[in-house]
Amino acid sequence: MEMVNLYINGKEVAAPTGSTIMQAADLAGIEIPRLCYDPDLSALGACRLCVVEVKGNRLLPASCVTPVMSGMEVFTESPAVIEARRTILELLVANHPLDCMTCDKLGACKLADYCYHYGVKESPFAGGEKHQYKCDDSNPFIIRDLNKCILCGACVRACEEMTGQDNLSYLYRGFHRKATTAGDVDYAQSDCVFCGQCVALCPTGALTEKTMAGQGRRWEIERVRTTCPFCGTGCNFDLAVKDGKVIGVLSNPDSPVNGRSLCVKGRFGWDFIYNEKRLTTPLIKKNGQFEAASWDEAFDLIAQKFNAIKDEYGPDSFAALSSARCTNEENYLVQKFTRAYMGTNNVDHCART
Amino acid sequence: MAGLATTFGSGAMTNPINDISNEAELMLLIGTNTTEAHPVIGYKMRQAARKGCKMIVCDPRRIDLVDDADYWIRHNPGTDIPLLNGMMHIIIKEGLEDKEFVAERTENYEALKATVEAYNPEYVAELTGISVDDLYTVARLYATTDKAMIFYTLGITEHICGTRNVMSIANLAMLTGHVGRPGTGVCPIRGQNNVQGACDMGALPNVFPAYQAVNNDEIRSKFEQAWGVSLPANIGLKIPEMFEAAHAGKVKAMYILGENPVLTDPNANHIKEALENLDFLVVQELFLTETAEFADVILPAASFSECDGTFTSTERRVQRVRKAIEPLPGQANWQTICQMSTRLGYTMQYDHPGQIWDEMAALSPSMAGINYERIDQVGLHWPCPSTDHPGTPFLHAGKFTRGLGIFQPSDHIPPGEMPDEEYPFLLSTGRILYHYNVTTPYSKGINSMWDREQAEVNPLDAEKLELETGSRVIVTSRRGQVSSEVKVSDRVMPGMIWMSFHHTATPTNELTSHHLDPITGTGEYKVCAVRIEKIE
Structure with missing residues (x-):
């Protein structure tokens, strides 16, 4: 593989020809903030949070879409970069509900994390128009609150590039722009197959798992990696466990077969575990009716019958x-x-x- | 499975799933509705097709992947052998076969050549209902593409000629040298999460774990020593034979773990009679299923989230299942089985499922190199004979498991029951995306969205029967009668009705055929004759 050498924050790093500045930084262990970029999706360059300063370039290019060049000198946290990022975040939160105290995504919300990192508490641009979208609560799996959408397009790209369902796109223009379904209908009325890839990749609280709503903060959740119990594909995922109870399924990017992709059954079908019809004690049929029994009673009866039938027949x-x-x-x-x-x-x- | 085991020497998927994204130049899908039955594999196929990998879909139904396919072969249900033979006829006539591969790696080629000789394109077009031009196109495309993978599922196996269908697929792959390399192969995508593993573990009447024959004296004596008992040499009963024997009063007692044959097996009324006829039935289950209703004792089962263990996926990858919560019935399934056995008089004592795995692996050469430590992060593909072996993502490189691949030519075998005047519609069955057999209806979320059967009927038939989406019908076969809602859709061809089998209120398998593949005992779920009447 042909490599180029460049400097990031004064450190000489090597990256394969054709990689982006962000990829080169990732390779060198230098973290560049990002909202719309995802390694599993095509690069969009939309959120601009990943801007960096490049010596000799009077603009601040988005590192997720700018290829590296030999000898390039990149600064990822220069004063100009920090100011630009802060402004971007201020613009985003100007039209974002600041209900983080009750938002289920907090702890896994990149917007909140970056605001924390750059000290963005409130927006000088506040006071302007804010979206007043109705929350899409049309289905049992996904809560879609587009008031929290930052138009990073991760959901649109996940739907198209991971699942291939092409159910999401951008609608309207300017302030009214929306990442939504054809005809802007609720998920339940759309061609959605409820794979939940959009939820897994959404960096904010715009798309969340309904079963996890109010069940616990993200940092309280224990993740137990396992293999899906439905079809033979062998997808891996994490069971989200809180206080000894499964509250959801979360994608695990290390899954060798499926990455973060799942289907409706794997991501949302797990709740059969807690169906009230689950059998929890042995049952013995007496006069045509099942009666609860102890394990000992059940095993005794089984032993007696199986052994007798084996001996006789x-x-x-x-x-x-x-x-x-x-x-x-x-x-x-x-x-x-x-x-x-x-x-x-x-x-x-x-x-x- | 029997089909590939005979021709290649191993019944498993030959290549890994990720070959779809990384290697394949052509995917030939026959009898697999992948985006619904194996969605994540379906996504990969769709991505590959959009990046330029060719895709041929052979299916009587207009499945979702047809939209991304380069060619859609809509052959009549039950005509897979003529279709495949027709492709091979053209390939041989045009000299497109891989002569070197055939000469060096296969046997019985002359017999194949003689059989497919009769399947000229015109004859095949007549049997299958496809055009001669399409047949030429796909035959040439498959034969001349270097890296071509074939995928199939139950659309191939759930026929009276299921095994012969599989053998015909294997014939096509061998004829063109499409086996034993990345991006090629024959890939039966296995249905349930651990159907591969249940086979691997010897939950089959003819083999111990790792496909070691019960009637082989040397192997049996190995297991006798390990288990400290003497073992029977005669091959046991397959599922349909068990129920026949229960009917006949020969099988008196059964233990059923996590299966619901009353809802999922063909000709359900016959199964119910068999279960009623047993002296004693034990069922270990999560729920009071249709089958559990017949039990004398029900043992409550723990779900996947409550047990440690392993599943083996369709690509032979052994992966960990981890206990996330305490078992709702108080104990894991392995503990229940051990306690039951011990109470009967045969002690089974393990501290952790890892010990059960190790005992099995020590007796199973093809899995001897796999242990919990090695698969902690990423699973391993068997065969994996030693702990320093990296596993085997693709089979039959350089040599088939059985040595030479053997062509098993087949002639057309029509379905056991076809529509007639009395039962004019062809019923085919399958899975839908939103359900998986009989667990998902217990998911409240899923069941609140998709709670009832929606039988697919072609618009032309709907017009004749005065049906629209949402109409209710009675569907009757020679074996039973169910009612269902209708969805009018051109996914099915005229004269065909398609139903799933997930819903208790519409137990489709009361209708399905009593015909079986004589080799595997698999039911002919994909074709039977029914009558449809509108409920006013």
Whole structure:
């Protein structure tokens, strides 16, 4: 790979030819703030928060779309850069609800993080017109509050470039510009497939998981990485756990197969765990009705019946159906039990269905 | 699975999923509605197609990916073999086969050549309903593209000729040398999260873990030593045979873990009778399912979020499942199975599922190199014979698992039941994006959005039957009757109705065919004959 050398904040760094200043900085471990840039999406250069100073350039170029050149001298936190970033953030918060105290995204909100970093408390531009959009609460999975949208376009690009659903685009002009569905209808009325990639990539509270609303602050959530229990693709994600309870599913960019992409089942179907119809105690049928029983009672009855049937009719009078939904370890145990104890190879699962 | 196991020596997906994005130049999809049944793989296919990878979709339904496809082959249901044979006929006639690959890596080529000789384009066009021109185009495109992958799912296997369908796909891939390299291969995308793993673990009547035959004396004696018992040598019953045997009173007791055959297996009424006929049934389940209703004892199961363990994905990648919360029934499933076995008289004692894995791996050469420590961050693809082995993302490089790949030519086998005067519509079934078999209806969010069956009916038929989207119909087959709402859509061809099987209120499998693939026992879910009547 051909490399170019450049200087970032006075430090000499090497980056592959054709990379952007931001990529070169990332490679060198120098953090440049960004709102619209995402490594999984095409670079848009829209938010301008990633501007840097380049010696000899009278403008401040956006580092996410500016290619590196040999000998380039870049400054990522010069006074001019900091002033520009502060102004950008002030412009953004001028038309942003400052309800961070109750916003579910706080802790994972990049806008809040950068405002904290650059000390932006309030906006000198406040007092102008503010959006008064109705919150899209049309579906059980995603809350869409476009008052918090900063038009970074991550949702539009995620829908197009990750899922390929093309359900989102930009509508209207100027102050009224919106990242929304065709015809500006609610998600439930649109072609949305509720994969939630837009939620996973949204840097603010504009798109949030409905199940997580009010369930806990982001920093209180324990993330447990696991594998999706629905289809055979093998997507990984993190279960969001608070106080011993699953409250949601969060994408994990380290997932080898799916990255941050999931489908509606993986991201939002987990709540079957807490369906009130879950069985929590053994049940024994008596006179045609199920009655709750202890584990001991259940195991005693099973042992008595299985052993009696095996003794009377032979091992092949028993058959076990194992499960393509259960773990390898459970499947191993079922076939071992069936073969080693019941003495039959009558074990199968629904591979054929 | 049996089809690829016979031709290649291994029934698993040959190449990794990420070959779609990184390697493939052509994707041939046949009988897979990927964006709905395996959405994340579907996204990758769509991205690849938009970046210039060619895509051919062979499907009687206008599935979503048709919109991104270069070619859509809308062949009649149940005519996959003629379609594939027709492609091979053209490839051989035009000398487009990979002669070197065929000579060095395969056997039985002459038999294939003789069989496909009869499938001239005109004959194939007549059987499949596609045009001769399209057949030429896709045959040439597949044969002349260097890196071409084939994907299929249940649209291929859920036929009376499912195994022969798979073999025909394998024939096409071997004929053109599209196996054993990145960006090529034959990829059956497995349905459930751990259907690959359940097979790998030996939850099959003929094999121990890692596909080691129960009727092989040497292998059996290895397991006998490890488990301290003597083991049966005779091959056990497959699912449909189990239910037949229960019907006949030969199988008296069953244990069912996490499966709901009453809703998901074909010809459901027959299954119910079989379950009723058992002396004793134990079901271990999350919910009181249609199958659990028949149980004498129900053991409450723990969900994936409550157990440690592993799943093996469709690309043979073994990945960790982690316990995030305490099991709602108080104990994990592995503990329940161990306690049950111990109570019966066979002690099973483990401290952690990792020990169960290690016991299995020690007995399974193809997984011996995989352990929890190695897959902590990123899973490993088996075969992985030793702990210093990097795993095997793609199979059959340089050599097939069975040595030479064997062509298994097949003639057209029509579906077991076709529409007639009494039952004039062809019913085909499948999954929809929003549901996964029988767990998702218990997700309140999902079920609040998609709570009922919407049978797809073509606009031409809808007009004749005076139906519109939202109308209700009675659908009747020779085996049963269900009611459903209708969605008028040109996704289905005229004369066809398509339904899913997720909804208890519309148990579609009461209608489906009793015909089975004679080799695997897979039901012919994709074709049966029905009558449709409007409910006024």
